[in-house]
Amino acid sequence: MEQQESATFSLRPATEDDLPALVALEQAIQVAPWNAEHFRAELQKPFSQVLVLTDDETDSVLIGYAVFWRVGDEVHLLNVGVALEHRGQGFGKLLVRRVLAFASRENAKKIWLEVRKSNLAAVGLYQGLGFAICQIRKQFYSNGEDAYVLEHRVDGNTSDF
Ligand SMILES: CC(C)(COP(=O)(O)OP(=O)(O)OC[C@H]1O[C@@H](n2cnc3c(N)ncnc32)[C@H](O)[C@@H]1OP(=O)(O)O)[C@@H](O)C(=O)NCCC(=O)NCCS
Known part of the structure; x- marks a missing residue:
C-alpha cells in the first residue's frame, strides 16, 4: 500500500472488471490506445501481467497501470500509464520500479521496452530509473515516428529499485 497525503493506493493484478476503467484511461492518455480486446488478450496470456494502481477507497478508480511480459530471460514492458490528474507525483516511477523488482525476483537478465522518441x-x-537507449527503430509507429528501444540490465538486487 502506498500513502500520499491522506489517500492510499494499492497495486494489484487487473481483472475483467477493470477493463472499462482501463480502456477509458488508455483512451485519455495514449497516442494509439489499446481497446478492451487488447487488454483482455493480455489478461489471458500466461506470460503477461497487467497491474493496476487503484485508490483504496474504491479499489476500482484507476491511478495507473502497467503491462509486461516475462519471456525467456527477459521482461518486456509493453505499456505504462498514469491518469492526467495524478501525473508528476511519482506514480510512474512506482509502477516501473515494481516491474524492475519483479524482473529481479524472477532472475530475468534484462528489461526492455519501446517508446516514441517524442515522449519526453x-x-x-525510464532514464531516471537506469534504462539506457540501446537502439533506434526508424519509422516504427504507424504515424512514421521513430522508437527508442530502452534497456535495463537486472542483477538480482531489488534494493536498487
Ligand atoms: C510517462 C508517465 C507514465 C509518467 O508518469 P508520472 O506519474 O507523471 O511520472 P513520475 O511522477 O513518476 O515522474 C518520474 C520521472 O519521469 C520524468 N517525467 C515525468 N513527467 C515528465 C515531463 N512532463 N517531462 C519530462 N520528464 C518527465 C521525470 O524524470 C520524473 O522524475 P523526477 O520527478 O525525479 O523529475 C505519464 O506521463 C504517462 O502516463 N504518459 C502517457 C502514457 C505513456 O506515454 N506511457 C509510456 C509509454 S508506454
Missing part, C-alpha cells in the same frame, strides 16, 4: 516524459522516467 516517458524517456525521462
Whole structure:
C-alpha cells in the first residue's frame, strides 16, 4: 500500500472488471490506445501481467497501470500509464520500479521496452530509473515516428529499485 497525503493506493493484478476503467484511461492518455480486446488478450496470456494502481477507497478508480511480459530471460514492458490528474507525483516511477523488482525476483537478465522518441516524459522516467537507449527503430509507429528501444540490465538486487 502506498500513502500520499491522506489517500492510499494499492497495486494489484487487473481483472475483467477493470477493463472499462482501463480502456477509458488508455483512451485519455495514449497516442494509439489499446481497446478492451487488447487488454483482455493480455489478461489471458500466461506470460503477461497487467497491474493496476487503484485508490483504496474504491479499489476500482484507476491511478495507473502497467503491462509486461516475462519471456525467456527477459521482461518486456509493453505499456505504462498514469491518469492526467495524478501525473508528476511519482506514480510512474512506482509502477516501473515494481516491474524492475519483479524482473529481479524472477532472475530475468534484462528489461526492455519501446517508446516514441517524442515522449519526453516517458524517456525521462525510464532514464531516471537506469534504462539506457540501446537502439533506434526508424519509422516504427504507424504515424512514421521513430522508437527508442530502452534497456535495463537486472542483477538480482531489488534494493536498487
Ligand atoms: C510517462 C508517465 C507514465 C509518467 O508518469 P508520472 O506519474 O507523471 O511520472 P513520475 O511522477 O513518476 O515522474 C518520474 C520521472 O519521469 C520524468 N517525467 C515525468 N513527467 C515528465 C515531463 N512532463 N517531462 C519530462 N520528464 C518527465 C521525470 O524524470 C520524473 O522524475 P523526477 O520527478 O525525479 O523529475 C505519464 O506521463 C504517462 O502516463 N504518459 C502517457 C502514457 C505513456 O506515454 N506511457 C509510456 C509509454 S508506454
